Amino acid sequence: MKNIKVLGSGCRNCEITANAIAVAAKQADIDIELEKVTDIAEILAYGVMSTPGVVVDGKVVHSGGVPGPDKVRSWVEG
Secondary structure, rough: OEEEEEEEEOOOHHHHHHHHHHHHHHHHOEEEEEEEEHHHHHHHOOOOOOEEEEEOOOOEEEEEEOOOHHHHHHHHOO
C-alpha cells in the first residue's frame, strides 16, 4: 500500500490536491494511505517551500500548485 502525504496549511489548493489523489486511487481501485500534513516544521523538513507538496512513500514528487490529473494518476498507479 502506498503512503501519500499532502503537505500544506489546509488551504483550498491542498484540499483539491488531496481530493484528486483520493479520487484517482478509487478510480484505479488501489488502496492508499492518504495523510494531510499541516505542521510547518514537518513540511520544511521535506524541503518543501511552496505548497501543496506531495510525498509518495517518503519521496517528494511535487510542490507548489495543484497537480494535473495525469500526474496524480502516475503517483497512485506507479
